[in-house]
Amino acid sequence: MKHIKSYLYIGIKLRSTLTMVCALALFGNAFAQEITLEESKEAALKHSNAIKNGLLTIEKSEAFKREMVANYFPNVEASALGLYAPNDLISPIEGILPNGLDNIYNASATATEVIYAGGSIRNSNALADIQMQTSQIRAEQAVDSVLLVTENKFWQLVQLQEQQKVLETNETYLDELLKQQQDLLEAGLIAKNQLLQVKVNRSELLLNKSRLENMRKLALLDFSLYVGVAYSPNMKVAANFDQTTVPDFVYSEPDLDLSGNSNFELLEKSITASELQTKMAKADLLPSLAVGVSAVEFGAFDDAIDSQFTGFAFGSLSIPISEWWGGGKQRLKQEKIQEEIAQNNRMDGIDQLKLAITQSWYDLLNAHEQIQYALENKQLAEENLKVNRDNYDNGLSNLTDLLDAQAMAQNAQSNLIDAYTNYENKEIAFLYRTDQLVIPPLESLKD
Numbered sequence: 001m002k003h004i005k006s007y008l009y010i011g012i013k014l015r016s017t018l019t020m021v022c023a024l025a026l027f028g029n030a031f032a033q034e035i036t037l038e039e040s041k042e043a044a045l046k047h048s049n050a051i052k053n054g055l056l057t058i059e060k061s062e063a064f065k066r067e068m069v070a071n072y073f074p075n076v077e078a079s080a081l082g083l084y085a086p087n088d089l090i091s092p093i094e095g096i097l098p099n100g101l102d103n104i105y106n107a108s109a110t111a112t113e114v115i116y117a118g119g120s121i122r123n124s125n126a127l128a129d130i131q132m133q134t135s136q137i138r139a140e141q142a143v144d145s146v147l148l149v150t151e152n153k154f155w156q157l158v159q160l161q162e163q164q165k166v167l168e169t170n171e172t173y174l175d176e177l178l179k180q181q182q183d184l185l186e187a188g189l190i191a192k193n194q195l196l197q198v199k200v201n202r203s204e205l206l207l208n209k210s211r212l213e214n215m216r217k218l219a220l221l222d223f224s225l226y227v228g229v230a231y232s233p234n235m236k237v238a239a240n241f242d243q244t245t246v247p248d249f250v251y252s253e254p255d256l257d258l259s260g261n262s263n264f265e266l267l268e269k270s271i272t273a274s275e276l277q278t279k280m281a282k283a284d285l286l287p288s289l290a291v292g293v294s295a296v297e298f299g300a301f302d303d304a305i306d307s308q309f310t311g312f313a314f315g316s317l318s319i320p321i322s323e324w325w326g327g328g329k330q331r332l333k334q335e336k337i338q339e340e341i342a343q344n345n346r347m348d349g350i351d352q353l354k355l356a357i358t359q360s361w362y363d364l365l366n367a368h369e370q371i372q373y374a375l376e377n378k379q380l381a382e383e384n385l386k387v388n389r390d391n392y393d394n395g396l397s398n399l400t401d402l403l404d405a406q407a408m409a410q411n412a413q414s415n416l417i418d419a420y421t422n423y424e425n426k427e428i429a430f431l432y433r434t435d436q437l438v439i440p441p442l443e444s445l446k447d
């Protein structure tokens with residue numbers, strides 16, 4: 001079920017809260033300058049409270065399972081009672097109790113074993129198993145979700161960083177063009193308005209550059225808080241970002257039978273849980289049989305009477321007759337209705353899962369195609385800019401045409417970056433929808 005992309009995970013064991021804080025500080029400092037995608041995911045998996053809660057929920061389910069298993073064993077109770085009175089509890093009785101009785105004690109122990117309870121114990125244990133399995137699935141889904149969000153935030157930063165590089169490249173181009181215009185103006189070869197045109201374009205680029213830097217810092221803060229590393233405005237994300245080729249498309253159209261899909265498994269377990277709830281409601285209408293043994297010792301602390309010990313066995317049969325037409329019958333009816341609701345929700349859930357997977361597939365396919373179109377457009381725009389620059393330098397075109405070509409090339413470069421990062425996001429979304437993310441063992445994520 002899990003394949004295609006492999007991720008590197010390094011287990012970081014934090015033994016105490018103090019150790020965790022220190023390690024996190026060191027971890028953040030280690031990435032003050034640059035952090036990779038794999039390092040981001042490692043940090044996020046250790047930092048995520050959603051994953052921690054998922055692991056705690058598994059522990060809670062395991063405890064609930066042990067609680068249900070305990071119902072298979074006898075229920076043992078012990079009690080003791082002691083009484084003392086300033087005056088006699090029992091007045092003296094000639095020949096039997098000459099001194100009366102002012103204190104007594106009673107100690108007893110009882111063990112009861114349920115022989116039959118309509119299947120409620122068995123069904124309760126089966127329900128506990130379902131709850132434990134569900135907790136396991138949801139904990140794994142929490143890991144999937146953290147990986148998804150981490151990649152989304154990482155590629156958002158990559159997108160902003162690469163867009164900054166585009167602006168810096170074009171700033172350099174406009175600076176060089178501005179110097180050329182100043183020289184031509186000083187030589188009296190052009191009008192001042194041509195110099196102003198370049199200055200206006202350069203000012204607009206600097207404004208966009210400032211806005212982009214602020215956006216990057218905000219996105220970086222969001223990323224740092226989510227991943228759990230120390231924020232540094234100078235930190236960069238490191239990615240192998242090849243903007244000259246179209247990545248290979250290695251994904252086949254997804255199979256929609258949903259076998260092994262975690263969300264489908266949850267839907268199936270919801271049906272099983274609903275059926276067990278109905279069986280437990282039925283069990284409340286059936287007789288219950290229990291047997292047990294009891295031992296009792298009775299006497300006085302001052303030996304005014306001899307201690308007496310007795311033991312006995314017993315059996316009890318309980319028949320909930322009034323439940324057959326009263327509250328028990330109505331509870332059973334409610335559970336049957338809930339079972340039908342669960343079946344309907346299952347069908348709707350299956351349809352939604354198939355639709356989401358199919359949409360994710362076409363989104364990924366479209367994102368891949370957009371890279372090819374954006375790459376071709378960038379190459380054409382750069383060629384167009386080169387031709388316009390040559391024509392301008394040779395006096396065959398005007399400055400406006402050159403600036404338009406420069407803006408077109410800049411836009412094409414930006415669109416290509418958007419296409420690449422969009423593809424990365426669509427890819428991780430497709431892997432997430434189809435349960436193809438490789439996650440580490442949950443045990444390795446425990447502190």
